[in-house]
Amino acid sequence: MTETLIRETVERLLEKINAISAPGPGYTRPSYSSLESDAHRVIIEEAEALGLEITRDAALNLFARLPGLDRNAPALHIGSHLDTVPMGGAYDGAAGVVGAMALATAFVKSGEAPPTDIVVTVTRAEESVWFPVSYVGSRAALGRLTAPEMQAKRADSGRTLADHMLELGGDPDAVLRNPGLAAARFVELHIEQGPVLDKAGEAFGIVHGVRGGLRYRDARIEGIWAHSGGAPRAARSDAVFALADLIVAMDKAWGAVLDEGHDLAVTFGRVDAATAEHAFAKVPGRVDFCIDIRSDDMAILERVDGMFRDEIAKVEKARGVRVVTGAQSRSQPTRLSSKLGHDIAATAAAFDLKPRFMLSGGGHDAAAFAQAGWESVMVFLRNWNGSHNPDEAMSPADLVQAVRVLHRTWSRR
Amino acid sequence: MTETLIRETVERLLEKINAISAPGPGYTRPSYSSLESDAHRVIIEEAEALGLEITRDAALNLFARLPGLDRNAPALHIGSHLDTVPMGGAYDGAAGVVGAMALATAFVKSGEAPPTDIVVTVTRAEESVWFPVSYVGSRAALGRLTAPEMQAKRADSGRTLADHMLELGGDPDAVLRNPGLAAARFVELHIEQGPVLDKAGEAFGIVHGVRGGLRYRDARIEGIWAHSGGAPRAARSDAVFALADLIVAMDKAWGAVLDEGHDLAVTFGRVDAATAEHAFAKVPGRVDFCIDIRSDDMAILERVDGMFRDEIAKVEKARGVRVVTGAQSRSQPTRLSSKLGHDIAATAAAFDLKPRFMLSGGGHDAAAFAQAGWESVMVFLRNWNGSHNPDEAMSPADLVQAVRVLHRTWSRR
Incomplete structure (x- = not known):
């Protein structure tokens, strides 16, 4: 039952998100564009229907919280981003957000509360091709974005990050005053940018470091x-x-x-x-x-x-x-959490899987969380067409399997 | 007196022609554009004032004829083109047209008829960056342009050569039926595209072949x-x-x-x-x-x-x-007329000059005339800034001296 639920959530949300794009080829949702906001809205509506507690910070990052048994323990944030490179693919960022929503759905529909709060986290502006600044949204959430960075200009419009943020309803001054989220845990599902898992015939791997x-x-x-x-x-x-x-x-x-x-x-x-x-x-x-x-x-x-x-x-x-x-x-090159990685690998073993530990060639929000002292880890999904292109590939079945492993990792069973 | 007249003509006409350009940097007069036609009009007005016989062929090449003593002998055509590459310089093409007008002016004002007709010849569309066809105007005048070439598309507009020609008042069908001018003589003054003459401290050279x-x-x-x-x-x-x-x-x-x-x-x-x-x-x-x-x-x-x-x-x-x-x-690589070249060199000796014989790296209309069986030659003027760029350089004094040598070559003195 859980597997069907996860698959249905994954497929429905991927379709809804990727219906939102500038004209093709591929998918284009610029950082801090109304298209990115529209994609966030898809998640907001779904999260509201699930009864999650929805908040947005001053940088317009989105958090949808499912209460856990121990509400004082550090929450488990899980998510990714919904902006894309110009003419990018259907999965870079979107797969991780959709996977996080599927995990929350699995908990809600089973009636089982997770051990700690689970926070579906949708960051802004992860693709630094738009603003020449790494991890804009996650670093804003962590209180690490600087005033000069706020003046960076978007490649297509020539207008500043502050200007674009303001236009969509954000508050750049509040972002700069933000002390940042307290350290907790972050998990990011993401397609692999290279062919390693696909060539090895492996559905997913655990990322221990980010270039x-x-x-x-x-x-x-x-x-x-x-x-x-x-x-x-x-x-x-x-x-x-x-x-x-x-x-x-x-x-x-x-x-x-x-x-x-x-x-x-x-x-x-x-x-x-x-x-x-x-x-x-x-x-x-x-x-x-x-x-x-x-x-x-x-x-x-x-x-x-x-x-x-x-x-x-x-x-x-x-x-x-x-x-x-x-x-x-x-x-900065960044080491991710070996504890979280091994927790996930231990559960995978119960599925008769032995995911490899690997390096991420591309940068990801998970690195920003790790640099801020969080326990942070990534799960890579096999992809046979590279990323940042219209042909990015992913088997929904691989994502479903990875979400099932995460669900098992943080459920009591 | 002749020298002053030549200098005044050169300077006045260069100024008038280069006042006509798309916005800078440099000078831009596309092949078969209204800007090219406007530059031709400068020459038409000047030639009318001199009393020359003006004709235009179906391809809109311009001919301004000064009758000579022997009207049955093959005429001496002299000229160049007035189109430019995008953001080109003030002299590529223009120097040769202006020099030809200065030669005609010297004959008219001295009251001396040249031995044969002199025909100031202003070709169209020499810069093949616009249409991917070499020597459009001169080959049209020579009856050598082909029907497929007439369908070549201009790089900026995407419209055909026939279309652009028609728009400005030309007649593409008549161009294709044209048997071509009978073989005569062609002389082209042109800035050197490289630094050879300038580095050697030489004002001009004679071109014996075109790459x-x-x-x-x-x-x-x-x-x-x-x-x-x-x-x-x-x-x-x-x-x-x-x-x-x-x-x-x-x-x-x-x-x-x-x-x-x-x-x-x-x-x-x-x-x-x-x-x-x-x-x-x-x-x-x-x-x-x-x-x-x-x-x-x-x-x-x-x-x-x-x-x-x-x-x-x-x-x-x-x-x-x-x-x-x-x-x-x-x-095609083309050999130019050694007879005409040596005639000019012999006169230059009377000015205590010993122009070198050199190769042209760039293609020129003179090559099209030579390929059609004409006696054709070029005179290169030193230029210390290369060509096809906004900084093309030429000393008007060098052009004046070269025109004086040509005037002496074809006057009775």
């Missing part, structure tokens, strides 16, 4: 514009050739660091030599780009940042160009 | 979109890393071919991994690009095209991507 990142989101190379047939090779300052050198050098550096046994990922996700000024018959005098460096080890991030700067110096000298990196942004 | 080109204007690499932190290195199909490999490989190929003593230039003028789908936290699943390969030798163009295809095969295999080159377009 940190070091980024230059607005870097550029300045060369000299010239006619493609007129500028002799030696006299050129070609921004695109310079960037190709830099990318190939960083690819080699990535391989070398991996060969030493460290964790690292390097990505140039956006390259723009396609303005009105660029043309096939012109030597490009400028290219804009970004670089995203991720690792579970801050020392490796620092070292690769140093390698990046060394390669920049080489390219500037060899190509007669100027490289401007722009501002650096960072997120 | 040909082989281009893929709409190529792309298709990879697989993924989360930047989630996709392990070995499992990625990153379109941007693949393009960087390809660019670096073609740069090496370029160096190797030059080392063998051949002529070659390779340019990736436009790279687009900057759509709404691209983001710093996504492994790019697609990048669009173009490649422009130029040489004075068709065999080298073919060989480098082969190297490009070999490198594509390697990159596809190594990176798990698919490279789609799209349509190839070409222009």
Whole structure:
């Protein structure tokens, strides 16, 4: 009965949430957009029907609380986010929110109170492609968002975080005054961003750490514009050739660091030599780009940042160009709760499952909770199409199974 | 007196022509735009004031004829074009038109008839960044434009060449029926696109050949979109890393071919991994690009095209991507008239000048005339800022001196 209930909740809510999107391909719900608010409303209505206690904080994070037997014990927060990257998929964020609602539904419908309060937690603005700030909503809830961050501009609108928050009914000043939630427990269900679980034929895994990142989101190379047939090779300052050198050098550096046994990922996700000024018959005098460096080890991030700067110096000298990196942004590599992870793994064993412990390549709200001193853990669901794209994949059956394991973990049986 | 007259004509006309442009930076007069027509009107008004015989052909090329002593001898056409690349400079094309008007003015005002008719020739649509067809206007005048080329679409509007021509008062059907001008002589003054003359301290040079080109204007690499932190290195199909490999490989190929003593230039003028789908936290699943390969030798163009295809095969295999080159377009390497070149050089000697004979890296209408069997030559003017950019440079004094040499070459003195 519980299994059917969980499956029905998962399927119904995924359909309702993903009916809300800017035009495709894929799903687009910008951070602090009315689309994100509409998706929150789907959860509010469902939570009201279940009789949960609903609150929203000044940053518009949503909390739907189911009372537990010991109301003084630290609550179990469970949830994720409902914003998406531009043209993202159906599951990044949504799967975790829907899974949390299914868990609450399982408790409510069984008539069994959980040992502590369970709080379905729907954060805001997790996808930092919109505002260049990591974990906006969860850090706001934790009292860790700063005044300069509140002035960050959204990539599409150019308007500030404070402005967008205010527009939707939030209170930026109150966010900055907020002492933050007291430390409790946080569990986040999420699709894996990579193919590891799917390739291994495993439905879910337990995440013991979240990679940190070091980024230059607005870097550029300045060369000299010239006619493609007129500028002799030696006299050129070609921004695109310079960037190709830099990318190939960083690819080699990535391989070398991996060969030493460290964790690292390097990505140039956006390259723009396609303005009105660029043309096939012109030597490009400028290219804009970004670089995203991720690792579970801050020392490796620092070292690769140093390698990046060394390669920049080489390219500037060899190509007669100027490289401007722009501002650096960072997120800390974070260790998650091994206690919560082992609690979940112990229950899984009763289902004849042996979930692997793995690293998350992407950042998640669970890291923000861990950094604030919470016991925080993630459960990854297998996904055979990567994330942040319209084809993100997930088997609802895998999510149902993971929710059943969580239900068993925190029920008395 | 003649020198003052030439200088005044050059300066007045450059100012009038460059007052006509889409908003900056630089100068933008698209091929077959009303801006190009407005610039032609400047020349029409000036030519009418000089009493020249003005005609326009079905493709809207402009001819302003000054009768010579022998009206049956092949005329001396002199001119260039008035369209520009997007955000181009003040001199590419304009300098040659203005220089031609200054030559006609010098003959008219001195009262001396030239030995043959002199025809100031202002072509249309020389900058093939707008329509992917080389030398549209001059080849139309020569009866060499084809029906499929007439259907080429302009890069900004998406509308056909025939459509744009019709809109401005031209007659595309008549262009296709046109047998073409009878072979005569063509001289084109033009800024050098590279720094060679300026570095050597020489005011002008004589062009004995024009490079040909082989281009893929709409190529792309298709990879697989993924989360930047989630996709392990070995499992990625990153379109941007693949393009960087390809660019670096073609740069090496370029160096190797030059080392063998051949002529070659390779340019990736436009790279687009900057759509709404691209983001710093996504492994790019697609990048669009173009490649422009130029040489004075068709065999080298073919060989480098082969190297490009070999490198594509390697990159596809190594990176798990698919490279789609799209349509190839070409222009032929062309030898210009050594007779006309030596006539001009002989006069220059009387001015104590010894102009060098050099190759043009860029394509020009002079090549279209040569390919149609005309005696055709170019005179390059030094330029210290490259071409196809807002900072194109030219000393009016250099243009005045070159016009004086041409005037002396075809006057009886």
